[in-house]
Amino acid sequence: xxxxxxxxxxxxxxxxxxxxxxxxxxxxxxxxxxxxxxxxxxxxxxxxxxxxxxxxxxxxxxxxxxxxxxxxxxxxxxxxxxxxxxxxxxxxxxxxxxxxxxxxxxxxxxxxxxxxxxxxxxxxxxxxxxxxxxxxxxxxxxxxxxxxxxxxxxxxxxxxxxxxxxxxxxxxxxxxxxxxxxxxxxxxxxxxxxxxxxxxxxxxxxxxxxxxxxxxxxxxxxxxxxxxxxxxxxxxxxxxxxxxxxxxxxxxxxxxxxxxxxxxxxxxxxxxxxxxxxxxxxxxxxxxxxxxxxxxxxxxxxxxxxxxxxxxxxxxxxxxxxxxxxxxxxxxxx
Amino acid sequence: xxxxxxxxxxxxxxxxxxxxxxxxxxxxxxxxxxxxxxxxxxxxxxxxxxxxxxxxxxxxxxxxxxxxxxxxxxxxxxxxxxxxxxxxxxxxxxxxxxxxxxxxxxxxxxxxxxxxxxxxxxxxxxxxxxxxxxxxxxxxxxxxxxxxxxxxxxxxxxxxxxxxxxxxxxxxxxxxxxxxxxxxxxxxxxxxxxxxxxxxxxxxxxxxxxxxxxxxxxxxxxxxxxxxxxxxxxxxxxxxxxxxxxxxxxxxxxxxxxxxxxxxxxxxxxxxxxxxxxxxxxxxxxxx
Ligand SMILES: Nc1ncnc2c1ncn2[C@@H]1O[C@H](COP(=O)(O)OP(=O)(O)OP(=O)(O)O)[C@@H](O)[C@H]1O
Ligand SMILES: [Mg+2]
Numbered sequence: 001x002x003x004x005x006x007x008x009x010x011x012x013x014x015x016x017x018x019x020x021x022x023x024x025x026x027x028x029x030x031x032x033x034x035x036x037x038x039x040x041x042x043x044x045x046x047x048x049x050x051x052x053x054x055x056x057x058x059x060x061x062x063x064x065x066x067x068x069x070x071x072x073x074x075x076x077x078x079x080x081x082x083x084x085x086x087x088x089x090x091x092x093x094x095x096x097x098x099x100x101x102x103x104x105x106x107x108x109x110x111x112x113x114x115x116x117x118x119x120x121x122x123x124x125x126x127x128x129x130x131x132x133x134x135x136x137x138x139x140x141x142x143x144x145x146x147x148x149x150x151x152x153x154x155x156x157x158x159x160x161x162x163x164x165x166x167x168x169x170x171x172x173x174x175x176x177x178x179x180x181x182x183x184x185x186x187x188x189x190x191x192x193x194x195x196x197x198x199x200x201x202x203x204x205x206x207x208x209x210x211x212x213x214x215x216x217x218x219x220x221x222x223x224x225x226x227x228x229x230x231x232x233x234x235x236x237x238x239x240x241x242x243x244x245x246x247x248x249x250x251x252x253x254x255x256x257x258x259x260x261x262x263x264x265x266x267x268x269x270x271x272x273x274x275x276x277x278x279x280x281x282x283x284x285x286x287x288x289x290x291x292x293x294x295x296x297x298x299x300x301x302x303x304x305x306x307x308x309x310x311x312x313x314x315x316x317x318x319x320x321x322x323x324x325x326x327x328x329x330x331x332x333x334x
Numbered sequence: 335x336x337x338x339x340x341x342x343x344x345x346x347x348x349x350x351x352x353x354x355x356x357x358x359x360x361x362x363x364x365x366x367x368x369x370x371x372x373x374x375x376x377x378x379x380x381x382x383x384x385x386x387x388x389x390x391x392x393x394x395x396x397x398x399x400x401x402x403x404x405x406x407x408x409x410x411x412x413x414x415x416x417x418x419x420x421x422x423x424x425x426x427x428x429x430x431x432x433x434x435x436x437x438x439x440x441x442x443x444x445x446x447x448x449x450x451x452x453x454x455x456x457x458x459x460x461x462x463x464x465x466x467x468x469x470x471x472x473x474x475x476x477x478x479x480x481x482x483x484x485x486x487x488x489x490x491x492x493x494x495x496x497x498x499x500x501x502x503x504x505x506x507x508x509x510x511x512x513x514x515x516x517x518x519x520x521x522x523x524x525x526x527x528x529x530x531x532x533x534x535x536x537x538x539x540x541x542x543x544x545x546x547x548x549x550x551x552x553x554x555x556x557x558x559x560x561x562x563x564x565x566x567x568x569x570x571x572x573x574x575x576x577x578x579x580x581x582x583x584x585x586x587x588x589x590x591x592x593x594x595x596x597x598x599x600x601x602x603x604x605x606x607x608x609x610x611x612x613x614x615x616x617x618x619x620x621x622x
Contacts, residue, residue: 052521073527085522089540098536099526146526 002063002153002186003028004049009058011044011210018044019210021058026154026188026203028063031180033197034190035233036207042190045207046156049188050079062153073102078147079156082163084139086131086146092118093127096145103150117145120179137168144179154186161196173200194234198222206230228330231256237286237301239324242294252325252333259286259301261319264308269315273298275308289316370595377589389596398580403604405489406576410557410608412493413500414550420497421504421549422542428505429512439509446502450562457495458484458567488572495563500556504549511545512538547616554612558605577601 004026011019018041026032034042047053049060051072060068067075078099086095096117100110118124121141131139140160147155157176161169177200180187191197197204198218206213206221206229214226218234225231231239239256247255263269264287273292278285282304289298300316308314325333370389373382393399428439445453461468462483470480483491515538523533559578564570570579581601585594 050525052524072521072525073529077525079522079525081518081522083516083518085516085518087519087523087537087540089543090536098523098528102527102532146522150526 004154004186004188005061005064006049007059007061009048009060010056011041011048011053012056017056017210019048022210022212024205024212024215026186028186029184031177031187031189031200031202032205033201033203034188034205034207035192035194035197036213037233038192040207041210042192042207043158044210046079046158046188046190050077050156051075052079076153077156078150078152078154079158080140080143080147080160082159084131084143086139086142088131091128091130092123092134092142092145095131095142096123096149099146099150113149114145117149120148121145121175136164137172140164140172141175144176148179148183152185154188157187157189159190159192161191162193169196176200195236198234204234206233224332225256225324226332228254228256228326231324231326231332237299240295240298242298244294246294247325250320250323250325253328254326254330256324256326257318258322259299261322262298262300263317263319264300264302264306265315265317266312267315269317271298271316271318272313273316275310275312275314278308278310280304287314289314292316366595366598368595369591370599372592374591375589376591385592389592390599393584393593393596393600398575399600401573402575402577402580405574406558406578406604407608408489409493409496409560409574409576410554412490413496413557414553416493416497417500417504417553418546418549420501421508422539422546424501424505425508425512426538428509442505443502445499446506448499450499450560451566453499454495454563454566457491457498462491484567485572488568488574492563492567492574495567496557496560499563500553503553507549508542508545511542515541550616551609551612554608555605558601558608577604 006022006024008021008023009019010017010021022045034045036042044053048055051067051070055068058068059066062075062077087098090098093114096114097110100113105113114127115124118127121144123138123141123145126134126138126142131142134142140163143160160176161172164172173196176187176189180200189196189200201218203215204218204221205215208229213233214221214230216224221230221234225234228241232241235258237259239258240262241254241256243254247253271292271294273289276288276290276297278287284304285302285306287300287302287308289300290296292298298316327333371384371386373385373388374380375382424442428435428442432438448456459467464470464480464482467480467483469483473480481487519537519541520533523537528536560576561578561582564574564576564579565582568574570576570583575583577597578601581594581597584590584597
């Protein structure tokens, strides 16, 4: 069906090694998300799987068949590009029908599948328009429609939502998750938005400079990040890191504590500092605390009703049971 | 340019240019029409008065008229077909990353900088000469009888020369168009299972539609009036007499300005007919 295995895959552009040897397995039906900072090789990895780039060494297996040398069209994968890559001179109908037409499918069957895909994606009213006459979200759905009609073994998405506005992004995020639940097909999704990663993934793959830092479910990564990089990347706002004598108290080089794991109080607590900027989101408030003597800034999440003013001195209590400890190399200490 | 004041100021400042351009265009046109209704033989009595539509009737009934229209259309059509087809192929070739790309691109553009007279002379004497030309040597080398290009295959020869001159123009415009094609579209088509030929037919060619239209329209304007290439090669013999060349002969060789002017008006009409046809066929590519 759609089990994808990368075995010691590497990729170099000229002398630059973008992906050092990398092993990864994505199970059939899984929603895997690649996250990482810009330029870490997420798109490259996806394109290697798609077959749009050749691997420099190593093997890619799809359903335990060696697919390393198989051309993209024969791998049975469908890709949704960041720019959507719709064919501008074809109507929406023709765009969606294109892969079926290339597969020389029977015209009646093509019509049936295109209309089925269009009704799933709410595109029925737009079938005769050109891509240029659609909104960003509609184009996105056409791109998805074009990929689902082929019934591929797996879907590859390269930052499909990055061109959309915030509200639409939330909506499309739900739609894609919904689609995954219904089709139960393997999906690999690239993003650098950790909220997308947390909300959509069965399995998150955190990448840095082509190296996999950690693989796991969203909650695993949130609860037990393997190192400082993952700890800082997963979770919003980012984790506070404290070094020096305070960390030494916990037998660690660095301790990390998430903003939501610090309690605030006007009167008591082991740490104290001065309130800087407060961000009121309604449900929550984020306080940026200075002059704690621990780190430059400590971010704290409190309930929406908590109101401190700029310049107030307040006290903080970290919850020690959910504190993360790291050694000098940045690795987690259990 | 949005306020009333700036609009009228703009109009005022554009006026001199508009008046100049209008004069530039209208004066020769009016004079051509004026002379086309006169019997005017500069060396044989000068202005011999008004003759109504006599010149028009004579030009039309001349035995060279329809063949000249046909030759004109054949040359324009042939050159357009060759430059568009080879232009697309060359543009795709030049778009590939390759060694020495910069130099190759300049070499491809080079023919455009050669004056028509010079290039026609070079072709006539260096390539197509039945005794000393390179083609003649080539033909002899493989044991074939050399072809007297300009007498036996005169129209194809001229089409070849003119195509050589205009190919760089077509290539250049099509190359810029190809470079603006989003590579993700090609990759998407590849993933959708389209082999190279289908990717060309379904993605690249439609993308080039607008550029091809521009090439066709601009070239047509210039090709309808080619002259030097014919003047230095066949002098209008062997079926290569275009409408332009016929007018030249009437005015300068027969010294009949009135008749030539009537021909000029026919040339304008022919150009318009061709333009209307082209706009019908390819013009719809320009909007959208
Ligand atoms: N064709 C190429 N030639 C040379 N280097 C390349 C090429 N494509 C990508 N790279 C390099 O590979 C690295 C990874 O690029 P990639 O596009 O995979 O990053 P990414 O993780 O997708 O980043 P982003 O989130 O910004 O899209 C980058 O440093 C980039 O410069
Ligand atoms: Mg990318």
